[in-house]
Each structure stands twice: as C-alpha cells, then as structure tokens.
Amino acid sequence: MKAVVCTALGEPPQLTVMEWPSRPPGTGEIRVALHAGGVNFGDLLVTAGRYQVKLTPPFVLGTEGAGVVTACGVGVTRFKEGDRVLVQNNDVRACFADEVTLPAARAVLVPPGIRLTDIAGFPLNFGTSYYALAVRARLAQGEVLAVHGASGGVGLAAVKLGKMMGATVIATGSDDAKLRAVKTEGADYVVNVRTEPLAKRIRELTQGRGADVSFDPVGGDVFDAAMRSTAIDGRILVVGFAGGRIPAAPANKVLFGALSVIGAPYGGFTQRNPEPWAELMRTLLEQVRCGVLKPLIHRRFTFEQAPEALALVRERQVIGKCVLMSARGMAET
Ligand SMILES: NC(=O)c1ccc[n+]([C@@H]2O[C@H](COP(=O)([O-])OP(=O)(O)OC[C@H]3O[C@@H](n4cnc5c(N)ncnc54)[C@H](OP(=O)(O)O)[C@@H]3O)[C@@H](O)[C@H]2O)c1
Incomplete structure (x- = not known):
C-alpha cells in the first residue's frame, strides 16, 4: 500500500510517499481502506520529536481518518466488510495511508449521507x-x-x-x-x-x-x-x-x-475508555448527520502534498482542518 512516511524528524521533517507493508487484522482488529486522514497540530509535534510519545523513523504519520472496512479479525462482531467507519489511532497513528489495521475499539460507524472525506478530520x-x-x-x-x-x-x-x-x-x-x-x-x-x-x-x-x-x-x-x-x-x-x-x-x-x-x-481518555469514546463519537456524528454540526475543511491535499499541508499548519494558515486524501478519497470527491 501507499503511505506518507516520516523518514527523518525535523522542522520541517522529511516526508516520503512510499510503498509500506499492509498488515492483516489480528484478534479484535479491523483493516480499513482509508479515503482520507486529518492533518493535526500533533503531527508537527510528532515529526519534530516533541510529542510526549516519541516515534523513531521510519513511521507512517496520521492519527485519524475515515474509510471502509475490508477485513475483520477473530472476535470482531461490531463491524463487517463494507462498513463505513471513522478511526482514531493515537498510539500507532498510521492513517496517512491507503489502509490502516487497528483495534476495532478505535472505530465507529459513519451514518449514511456523510461523505468520508468530509469527516476524516473530525474525531480528534x-x-x-x-x-x-x-x-x-x-x-x-x-x-x-x-x-x-x-x-x-x-x-x-x-x-x-x-x-x-x-x-x-x-x-x-x-x-x-x-x-x-x-x-x-x-x-x-x-x-x-x-x-x-x-x-x-x-x-x-x-x-x-x-x-x-x-x-x-x-x-x-x-x-x-x-x-x-x-x-x-x-x-x-x-x-x-x-x-x-x-x-x-x-x-x-x-x-x-x-x-x-x-x-x-x-x-488518554480515548485509550482508557474505548466504549465511552465510541459513544461520544456516535453522539457527535448524529449531530453531523442531522446538520447541526458542520466540520470546516480548509483544504484537501494528495499524499504527495503532505509537506505543504503540514507547512500550512505550522504557519498558522489553516481555518478548521486540512485532510490528506488517498486515491479512493479523490475518487469520492
Ligand atoms: N488535549 C488534547 O487531548 C488535545 C487534542 C488535540 C490538540 N491538542 C493541542 O491543542 C493545541 C491546538 O491544536 P490545534 O489542532 O487546534 O492546532 P491548530 O489548528 O494549529 O490551531 C492552533 C491555534 O492556536 C493559535 N496560536 C496562538 N499562538 C500560536 C503559535 N505560537 N503557534 C501556533 N498556533 C498558535 C492559532 O490561532 P491564531 O493564528 O489566530 O493566533 C491557531 O489557530 C495544540 O497544542 C495541540 O497539541 C490537545
């Protein structure tokens, strides 16, 4: 699969779009074909080596995203192939990629009528x-x-x-x-x-x-x-x-x-309390579905434009949120 990989920490960091191994889901995990991932201030901290959890390059960037479930591991009953989901992956990250494998507890269903690329930057x-x-x-x-x-x-x-x-x-x-x-x-x-x-x-x-x-x-x-x-x-x-x-x-x-x-x-709350987190997300997504909450997307970028997206955040040019889109996401818009 294609992924945005941090190959060297820095301000700016070195980011490269490259082939990255895809992983089948283990027990309690799902694999999600991502349409887009949200770009966060935290991505600046992680790639500068200033985040509380230190990652050693190379690693795939991106804490959150939205996509479609393509495989479920043993013991997963809440999701099935084809479900549209929102994911947040604080510990492993890895959402600036064509797909991510993560615990099913870090995903929630996206209600019908909401475009995945519109919601990818929502959870965090x-x-x-x-x-x-x-x-x-x-x-x-x-x-x-x-x-x-x-x-x-x-x-x-x-x-x-x-x-x-x-x-x-x-x-x-x-x-x-x-x-x-x-x-x-x-x-x-x-x-x-x-x-x-x-x-x-x-x-x-x-x-x-x-x-x-x-x-x-x-x-x-x-x-x-x-x-x-x-x-x-x-x-x-x-x-x-x-x-x-x-x-x-x-x-x-x-x-x-x-x-x-x-x-x-x-x-910390999402890690310690997966079920209350999922309930909180479902409450908020319902407000999006009925039009009360409208997330503002500042700009949509391709994977290759990841350095530009991070630079906009660093330079305080963003109002709301930027998202990075996979090929699936680009086909959706
Ligand atoms: N508690 C949590 O769990 C949690 C979760 C997510 C994020 N955060 C933290 O919350 C903070 C904001 O995150 P964000 O995603 O909202 O970031 P963001 O989109 O980059 O927004 C930060 C805002 O802070 C203002 N600001 C003032 N001084 C700044 C400076 N020196 N550098 C950058 N921005 C400055 C900017 O507004 P003006 O340009 O108008 O001044 C900017 O709009 C970060 O420290 C992030 O790590 C915490």
Whole structure:
C-alpha cells in the first residue's frame, strides 16, 4: 500500500510517499481502506520529536481518518466488510495511508449521507473539544464560553460545540481575517489578542464578570489572560500549548477566584475508555448527520502534498482542518 512516511524528524521533517507493508487484522482488529486522514497540530509535534510519545523513523504519520472496512479479525462482531467507519489511532497513528489495521475499539460507524472525506478530520478536534466542554467542564446552556485559538482545529470545533450546547461564545485569535471566518462559523464575539487587551475585552463583553468557561489550547500569555478573565466559580480548560510556553496557574488566583483549572487529555481518555469514546463519537456524528454540526475543511491535499499541508499548519494558515486524501478519497470527491 501507499503511505506518507516520516523518514527523518525535523522542522520541517522529511516526508516520503512510499510503498509500506499492509498488515492483516489480528484478534479484535479491523483493516480499513482509508479515503482520507486529518492533518493535526500533533503531527508537527510528532515529526519534530516533541510529542510526549516519541516515534523513531521510519513511521507512517496520521492519527485519524475515515474509510471502509475490508477485513475483520477473530472476535470482531461490531463491524463487517463494507462498513463505513471513522478511526482514531493515537498510539500507532498510521492513517496517512491507503489502509490502516487497528483495534476495532478505535472505530465507529459513519451514518449514511456523510461523505468520508468530509469527516476524516473530525474525531480528534470535535472529540477533544466535546470531551473538554461536556465531560470535563460541564458547560451549561446560557453560560459564556471563551474559546482561545478559535480559528484552529480544536478551537473552531469548540466554537461550534459551544453554540450547539447553548452558550454565548467569545472567540479569540491573532488574525482578523481568520477571526472573521470564525464569526461566520458561529462565534457571537471575536477578540484579536494582538490588537486588543484580551482579559479586559472579555470582561467588557461579560459586564465585568468574565467567562464561565475558558477553553485554552494556546497556553502562555493567553492562559495568563484567561486567569484574569474567567468568572468567579468558573472553569479554565487546559487543552494544549500551541503558543509554546507551558504556563503555571497562580494558586492565590485559583483560591480567591474560586477557579477550577481542568485538564482535558482526550488522547488518554480515548485509550482508557474505548466504549465511552465510541459513544461520544456516535453522539457527535448524529449531530453531523442531522446538520447541526458542520466540520470546516480548509483544504484537501494528495499524499504527495503532505509537506505543504503540514507547512500550512505550522504557519498558522489553516481555518478548521486540512485532510490528506488517498486515491479512493479523490475518487469520492
Ligand atoms: N488535549 C488534547 O487531548 C488535545 C487534542 C488535540 C490538540 N491538542 C493541542 O491543542 C493545541 C491546538 O491544536 P490545534 O489542532 O487546534 O492546532 P491548530 O489548528 O494549529 O490551531 C492552533 C491555534 O492556536 C493559535 N496560536 C496562538 N499562538 C500560536 C503559535 N505560537 N503557534 C501556533 N498556533 C498558535 C492559532 O490561532 P491564531 O493564528 O489566530 O493566533 C491557531 O489557530 C495544540 O497544542 C495541540 O497539541 C490537545
């Protein structure tokens, strides 16, 4: 099979499209002919050697994708050949390829009417943001949600999910054009962190209270501002550190602000809880099927264009998500 293989770590890494051995499914596994895989910020970290789990080249990149089941191993009862599935493979990755073999527990059925290439970049971003907002922070209808890094993969998903859950959404970022797109996608207010004082502006928009929930995939100065712009009794979701600096939460502010600083480790959640993960995915896919959630695909690439797709993420040029398509995916579009 054809695969996008990282042959040397780096920034940028060396990526080569090459033949890679296909593997029959073992007990409890399925093999999936992939139509497309989602490109993630995590792919930059993995290929730079900066991810928490270190992979040694050569390895096939790609954490998530969508395709059709072509073989089932012993003991697999949930799927059969021909089923359309969404997959997320945090430990092994290997989704930028014509096919992937993985535990059946890391797949869910895609409802009819949803194109596989449209949904391939869905599990990681929407799964992370829903896990953070619904499971970890218990965002309630009528609350104010501040989403930082709102034009990015998890940020834009959080904006859409926040609206779906009945919150007022303040979206922040550092680029006016991207923020305009985020507003079009549903945010109630946008704040440019480069040109406006972030914490002050969020307080103004909330009549001095601050946000009930702050969703932070950026860290650094943005997290510091979230500490100053989250309401008393509010929750700050620690999602990631796209800005590079891992911040520290001052305990005095946590104490006197009655703040909850909450981690949202979605990868760990999916590994420890395969059945709740599948249930969470099914809930979200149903919202896609009935048109409530519409994932935004920024651009579709071929395998050969993988370096270009990763460069766009590195240069912060992406609004929503990029996907890499196999020949099957290209035939579908
Ligand atoms: N907790 C989890 O399980 C989980 C799951 C997925 C991802 N993550 C983490 O969440 C973070 C965001 O992931 P993503 O997929 O949303 O990434 P992304 O699509 O690249 O978006 C990141 C956003 O952060 C903003 N940003 C601010 N400073 C930045 C900087 N120095 N470099 C890059 N972006 C910067 C950018 O918005 P502006 O350009 O408008 O500033 C960008 O839109 C990453 O740290 C990722 O590892 C965590």
